[in-house]
Amino acid sequence: MADVRDRAQLILITGLILAVSFVVLTLLLNTVIYTENLASRGVDTGGSEAIEYQTVVVHGLGELVDGENDAEHQSQSEVRERVENGTSGFNETVTASYLERGVVADVSNLSLDDGRLLRQTDPSRAFTNRTGTANWTLATGVEDTRSFVVTVSNPSGSTPGTDAFNVSLVSLGGDRWSVYVYEDGGALELAVQNVSDGSPTLDVCGPISEPARIDLTRGTVNGEPCGALVFGNGISPGAVYDIEFRRGDHIQGTYNLTVNTATAGTSVESQNFETVASGTSPYEVPAIYSAHVDVHYVTADLRYRAEVRIARGEPP
């Protein structure tokens, strides 16, 4: 028999093996805990913030462009300069606030497309041209129009197509899209004639309270979406068109639209407008139609760059 001190080796070895096993088990459970911890963390590595920043840029610069257009500067170079300065100011402010969070968010390569803002601001004036002609053309060879809003009241004439005011887009090929504003039993109503229609569809999106704010490019009436109102519906995409008012003396109100004059062939019928801001007559002023910028958003885990075009109120 061995010495008393040599006993229990088996139990000792087994105990050791079990101890090691339990340590391994603990480590295993530890990695599970780590993974569960990983699972409970947010999974987005900044993608949402990048899109949020891009939205901030589109919204901010959109406001800036429209604000400068509304300011009715006298020359194209002045409105360009204001927008360029405004953009760099906007960029500095926003970039600084993102830098504090360890994010490089930046706007660069600004380029601007010139346009003309056509408007009438007297709500009690008829939709005639500068000299009082009722059937007239606002612009010819137009490819892009945005923020075309008319606010109208007191229509006269109850038969669209015969004696009611209409705004029409007429393509080079002769396709015509028209929106009529007419009167029916004392109420203002709207009719739309798409290129393929033989006659106008009467009383769309009613009832309409006066003054009626009709956003032709966005397709809303008094802020409510109007499914029947689709800007230039039927005129093939990319085709140029003329913008006309017919029977402008059968309606009164205000209007605003911006046309893109950076595209070749687009011209505003200047003889129909005053060239300085006027409280009583329709007028045209220099404007920016659209802006293009590169948006950069860089964090430790994410690099994102996109070229963004800013032209608010374009047809969808």
Place this chain on the structure above:
Amino acid sequence: MSDRALSVTVNYVMSIGIATLLLSVLIVSTGASIEDRREEAIRAELEVVGQRLAASIESADRLAGAGGEDVVLDVALPERLAGKAYEVQVSPGPGSPDLLLETSDPAVSVSVGFTNSTPVESKTVSGGTLRVVLADDGDLEVRAP
């Protein structure tokens, strides 16, 4: 008389034998249970890792959809799960799981789906920190950084 056919040696061998048997059973069953645990741990971890990668691919997809021309997204994932290296197969499309994560020993595989509108390139990469990139051909690609 009751001590007959017994010797100190027989007694010793028998008790050693029985003890060895009992202790072996104990060790083997502990080992087996640890192996089970390891498999379960790997499965849970593959699932989490797969979902993180899927979320990053979807995030890159949204960025590409928002007009992104340059999209690079790093996703930090562990290189080993419960001490085992793993592989990720990206194979979107019908007939196969979008993401298949596998370890070979023990053989555990987990599939995870994702939704995308930008096409994602099929590829197999080994586990660890991965990078989701919008490649020149307009497809999203999962690469090692």
